[in-house]
Amino acid sequence: MSVTTDTFVRDDLLPAKAPPRNTVGVVGWLRQNLFSTPLNGVMTIIILAFIVWTVTPFIRFTLIDAVWTGPDRSVCATATGACWAYVKAYLPQFIYGRYPIGERWRVDLVFVLLLIGLIPMLIPRVPYKALNAIFLIGVFPVVAYILLTGGHHQFVGSLIPSSLMAPSPLRFAVQYAVFSAVILGLLALYARLAGRPISRTTTPAAMILGYIAVILVLVSLDFGLVPVETANWGGLLVTLVVAITGMVAAFPLGILLALGRRSNMPVVSLASTIFIEVWRGVPLITVLFMASVMLPLFLPEGVTFDKLLRALIGVTLFQAAYMAETIRGGLQAIPRGQYEGAMALGLGYWQMMRKIILPQALRIVIPGIVGSFISLFKDTTLVIIIGLYDFLGQIQASANDAKWASPVTGLTGYIFAAMVFWAFCFAMSRYAAFTERRLDRGRR
Amino acid sequence: MSDPSIAIIDLPSVPPPLVSSTDVAVEMVDVNKWYGEFHVLRDINLTVMRGERIVICGPSGSGKSTLIRCINRLEEHQKGKIVVDGKELTNDLRKIDEVRREVGMVFQHFNLFPHLTILENCTLAPINVRRMPKREAEEIAMHYLNRVKIPEQANKYPGQLSGGQQQRVAIARSLCMNPRVMLFDEPTSALDPEMIKEVLDVMVGLALEGMTMVCVTHEMGFARQVANRVIFMDGGQIIEQNDPVSFFTNPQHERTKLFLSQILH
Numbered sequence: 001m002s003v004t005t006d007t008f009v010r011d012d013l014l015p016a017k018a019p020p021r022n023t024v025g026v027v028g029w030l031r032q033n034l035f036s037t038p039l040n041g042v043m044t045i046i047i048l049a050f051i052v053w054t055v056t057p058f059i060r061f062t063l064i065d066a067v068w069t070g071p072d073r074s075v076c077a078t079a080t081g082a083c084w085a086y087v088k089a090y091l092p093q094f095i096y097g098r099y100p101i102g103e104r105w106r107v108d109l110v111f112v113l114l115l116i117g118l119i120p121m122l123i124p125r126v127p128y129k130a131l132n133a134i135f136l137i138g139v140f141p142v143v144a145y146i147l148l149t150g151g152h153h154q155f156v157g158s159l160i161p162s163s164l165m166a167p168s169p170l171r172f173a174v175q176y177a178v179f180s181a182v183i184l185g186l187l188a189l190y191a192r193l194a195g196r197p198i199s200r201t202t203t204p205a206a207m208i209l210g211y212i213a214v215i216l217v218l219v220s221l222d223f224g225l226v227p228v229e230t231a232n233w234g235g236l237l238v239t240l241v242v243a244i245t246g247m248v249a250a251f252p253l254g255i256l257l258a259l260g261r262r263s264n265m266p267v268v269s270l271a272s273t274i275f276i277e278v279w280r281g282v283p284l285i286t287v288l289f290m291a292s293v294m295l296p297l298f299l300p301e302g303v304t305f306d307k308l309l310r311a312l313i314g315v316t317l318f319q320a321a322y323m324a325e326t327i328r329g330g331l332q333a334i335p336r337g338q339y340e341g342a343m344a345l346g347l348g349y350w351q352m353m354r355k356i357i358l359p360q361a362l363r364i365v366i367p368g369i370v371g372s373f374i375s376l377f378k379d380t381t382l383v384i385i386i387g388l389y390d391f392l393g394q395i396q397a398s399a400n401d402a403k404w405a406s407p408v409t410g411l412t413g414y415i416f417a418a419m420v421f422w423a424f425c426f427a428m429s430r431y432a433a434f435t436e437r438r439l440d441r442g443r444r
Numbered sequence: 445m446s447d448p449s450i451a452i453i454d455l456p457s458v459p460p461p462l463v464s465s466t467d468v469a470v471e472m473v474d475v476n477k478w479y480g481e482f483h484v485l486r487d488i489n490l491t492v493m494r495g496e497r498i499v500i501c502g503p504s505g506s507g508k509s510t511l512i513r514c515i516n517r518l519e520e521h522q523k524g525k526i527v528v529d530g531k532e533l534t535n536d537l538r539k540i541d542e543v544r545r546e547v548g549m550v551f552q553h554f555n556l557f558p559h560l561t562i563l564e565n566c567t568l569a570p571i572n573v574r575r576m577p578k579r580e581a582e583e584i585a586m587h588y589l590n591r592v593k594i595p596e597q598a599n600k601y602p603g604q605l606s607g608g609q610q611q612r613v614a615i616a617r618s619l620c621m622n623p624r625v626m627l628f629d630e631p632t633s634a635l636d637p638e639m640i641k642e643v644l645d646v647m648v649g650l651a652l653e654g655m656t657m658v659c660v661t662h663e664m665g666f667a668r669q670v671a672n673r674v675i676f677m678d679g680g681q682i683i684e685q686n687d688p689v690s691f692f693t694n695p696q697h698e699r700t701k702l703f704l705s706q707i708l709h
Contacts, residue, residue, distance in 0.1 A: 195538055340518055341555030345569035345621060346545035355568060359559050 062415060076406040083412045086404045094394050094416075097234015103226055106147045107237055113140055114244075122431060124438060137248070142215050148241075150227035153220045169220065176216065180209045230308035234389040236420075238308070242380040242390065246315040247373050253316070254323025259353060261328055272324070279321035284379055287314045292386035311383050319376050326368040330361030363439050370432035374425045392417050455644055455665060458651055461672050467494035468527070469625050469656045470515055475524035477510060484510050485521065486680045492625070497657045499667040499688075502677035503703060508660045511677070512627045515658065516547045529624055545573060548618030552630040554610045556602040556617070562589065563598040566617045574621070581620070588616040592646050608639025615646055626650065628659040664708060668692060676700045 022031055035041040065081025069088075076083035087094075096104050117136040120126040145151075157165075157172035165171045184202050191201035233241070260272030279287070291314035292307060299305065334357055342352040362369070384393035395413040398404070470492040477485040484507045492498055500508045513519040514526060517533050517540045526533045528543045556565050566585035570576040576584075589595045592612035594605075602610055611631055618626060628647065632640040644666050651657060651670045661667065667674050667688055674691040676684045676699075684697045692708075695701045 337551060337553050337555040338557065341551065341557065343518060344516055344544060344547075344549040344551075344555075345617070346541055346573045347569060348541060348573075351572050355572065356557055360557075363559070 073402075073404045073406050073409070076404070076408055079406065079408050081408070082415060083404070083406060083408045086398075086406075086409050086412060087416050089404065090395075090398045093235060093398060094391060095236045097237060097389050097394055098232040099228060099234065099237065100226070100232065103228055106225070106228075110144045110147050113143060138211070142218055146219055146223060147225070148228065148233070148237075149230070150223075150225040151219050152222040152225070152227065155216065155220055176213065180206075180213075183209065230306050233308065235394040236391045238383065238388055239377075239380050239391040241308070242312060242315055242383060243377045245312050246319045246376050246380070249312075249316040250319035250323050250376075251369075253320035254327055255358065257320060257324035258327035258331055261324065262331055276321045276324050279318050280325065282318075284315070284318055284382055285385055287318050288382060288386050290314070307386065308388060311386060311388060315376070315380070315383075319372070322372050323369065326365050326372055327361065329368065330363075330365035331357065333364050334361050363436075366432055366436050366439075370428055374428055377424060377428070378421060391420065455641075455648055455669050458648055458670050461495045461497050461651070462654060463496050463672065464494040468492070469494045469496070469529060470658070471525075471527040472511075472514075473525040473527075475511075475514065475521045475526060477514065477519065477521045477523075484680045485514070488524070488682060490675070490682065492656065492658060494624075494656055495654050496673065497651050497655075497671050498659065498673045498675060499671040500658065500660045500675045500677060501662060501664070501667065501703075502683075506677040507680040508677045509629050510680075512549075512629055512658055512660055515625075515627055516544050516549055518549075545621060546624045547627060548621060548623035548625070549627045550611070550614050550618055550629065550631045552633050554602070554607075554614045554634075556610055556614055558602050561599050561601055562594075562605070562613050565602065565613060566620045569617070570620050585616070585620050588619045589613070591619070591649070592616045593642075606639060607635045608642045611635060611639075611643045612646055615643075615650075619650075625656045625658065628657065628661065630660050630662070632661065632663055662707065664692070676703065678703070 022028055034044040060081065062082050065079065066084050067075050067079045067081060068084050070076065070085040073086075075085055092101075092104070096107055099107055117132065117140050121129070121132050121136055126132075155169050155172035156167035157169075157175045158167075159175050160171055165174065184205060187202050187205050188198050191198045257272045257276055260268045261276060263269045263272070288311055291310040295305065295310060338356055338360065339352065342356045347355070380390055381392040383390050384396070389397060395417050399410040399413045468491060470490070472488050472490040475485055475488040476483070488511060490511075500511065502508050510519055514521050514533075515528060521533075529546050531539050531543055533540060533543060556562075557568070560568065563582060563585055566589065567578065567581040570581040570584060571578055574581075586595055586598065589598055592615055594609055594612055594616075597605055597609060597613070602613065605613065615631075631647070632643050635643060640663070644663060647657070647659070647666070648670055657670075659666075659671070669688075671688050673685060674688050675682055676691070676695075676697070678699050684691070684695065684700045686696075691700075692704065695704055
């Protein structure tokens with residue numbers, strides 16, 4: 001058999017050899033990623049030079065030449081670096097604004113409660129998510145409101161004429177009872193006309209009205225807390241109040257508007273579209289300005305409206321319009337088959353939305369939602385134009401203080417503001433990325 | 445078309461159905477539907493008795509999918525009357541929901557919910573629509589997943605299953621609602637040839653149990669062996685309907701002959 005000369009059988013297997021020196025380790029990595037071609041090498045060197053050129057002065061300013069301690073402007077007057085001593089001295093103001101010093105524990109308590117509620121909520125493995133959510137959405141806002149404002153509201157009611165009933169908490173209670181009865185009556189009537197079981201429509205409504213009643217009672221009770229006007233709030237407190245309220249209130253509103261805009265009912269769809277387009281077409285500054293300057297002109301004399309509350313409502317509605325468009329994008333990405341599959345099983349509209357469409361749509365738009373949360377967080381700084389001193393506003397105001405005025409004070413303040421805003425926004429962004437990865441697992 | 449015994453797929457032979465003579469499952473009277481100017485369904489008259497197994501075939505665009513989608517009101521008809529299980533389909537949302545609860549539907553593209561597990565897909569409607577306790581719904585779901593021979597996939601997500609498995613899940617999901625009528629809208633058209641049989645086997649099993657079925661399909665072997673009536677549609681109209689043997693061996697209308705000559709070689 002002459003063909004056997006072509007056959008080959010290996011006697012001993014080759015051992016693994018070490019790779020060439022220039023493909024592994026640090027040198028290999030550098031060669032492959034930074035200097036793979038002459039052009040790449042040149043670009044690497046130019047960019048490195050640029051980084052060194054820009055970052056060095058920044059580090060010199062913020063760390064090496066910085067002034068860390070000192071009692072007043074004298075230590076910073078001739079400084080060529082950041083005046084961190086000033087930030088240290090003003091930190092309480094940056095956080096609390098003009099909140100009375102003796103009452104600042106209340107703000108701290110609110111921050112702590114928020115963290116206690118939020119941190120386990122954000123960690124997927126921690127159990128009792130439902131209870132946690134109830135605390136965060138149902139209990140925390142009420143507690144925070146009472147702690148921050150002091151509670152003890154005097155409701156007197158204004159709808160029943162004084163000739164019938166003197167202004168008093170009782171009059172308010174009567175008003176609320178009448179209002180609730182009317183709403184429940186209308187719902188019962190609607191349920192009857194639509195042929196649905198009446199109790200299934202009215203029970204949830206009664207629970208919501210009851211919950212609101214409990215809140216009203218709680219905020220009118222006297223807990224012995226000194227009232228603190230919102231005009232005295234400031235700093236990070238205002239930033240967080242505006243941002244968190246805006247996010248939490250705008251989210252459900254945005255979902256409703258997005259569903260409304262896609263509704264088959266022309267009136268609902270038209271109303272949602274008009275709302276969204278109007279709020280999206282107006283700059284936030286204009287919204288805030290209208291809320292603070294124009295709104296009081298339309299209100300009857302004697303009716304005052306807290307400035308912070310007006311800003312909150314303005315920010316929420318503005319944000320809701322953006323949120324609605326983001327969520328609508330997600331709704332449009334869901335294939336028709338998902339709707340048909342759900343409908344063919346006999347699911348009603350709200351069941352279909354809650355169980356099938358929204359979970360998928362919201363997952364798609366997480367990046368968009370977080371993007372608009374981040375821009376809202378930064379946009380809260382605009383409240384300064386209506387005279388509310390948020391974190392940035394507080395820093396700006398303090399930079400002009402004669403006690404600390406120096407060439408570097410303002411710059412230091414802005415760098416500090418940028419770092420704090422960046423930390424919050426970056427944290428949100430990273431958490432969103434984590435959530436996206438987590439929800440992606442196991443699907444597809 | 446001399447030899448219409450084209451059952452490429454070997455399905456078990458199925459005895460003729462026990463068709464009720466009094467119990468009407470679906471009744472369509474002079475149903476007309478337009479998409480804008482386009483007249484998709486023209487004077488459709490169709491009565492499906494309880495226990496019947498009907499196959500609807502026809503070229504694409506003939507209105508067959510639209511017809512069965514009208515039966516559970518995924519499409520709205522503009523003229524005529526559709527009565528399902530004694531309930532007429534009108535704009536009354538309650539009636540529509542009642543009908544959808546009693547009518548199961550299987551789609552060409554399965555339409556499983558990708559964010560829910562197989563088991564959750566099956567228990568969703570019983571729990572939320574029938575208000576069934578979770579444990580009971582899961583027992584029923586496992587029963588039907590056993591029936592379609594994939595109980596071991598219960599905790600996976602639809603994206604992890606093959607097309608044939610997904611379609612079997614879709615059938616199980618419909619069965620969990622214990623429907624009185626099952627609609628199939630080209631259930632095997634999106635499947636690889638290898639997977640078609642596993643889905644058809646499940647459908648044959650359903651037929652053996654006496655399920656009332658209306659099926660849009662191009663599987664002529666299935667039509668021959670399972671259907672008791674074959675309906676041929678073209679241009680939004682019912683052109684011809686007959687028992688499968690007569691339909692395949694002795695088609696009357698020229699259009700039917702042409703259609704059969706093209707799909708049966």
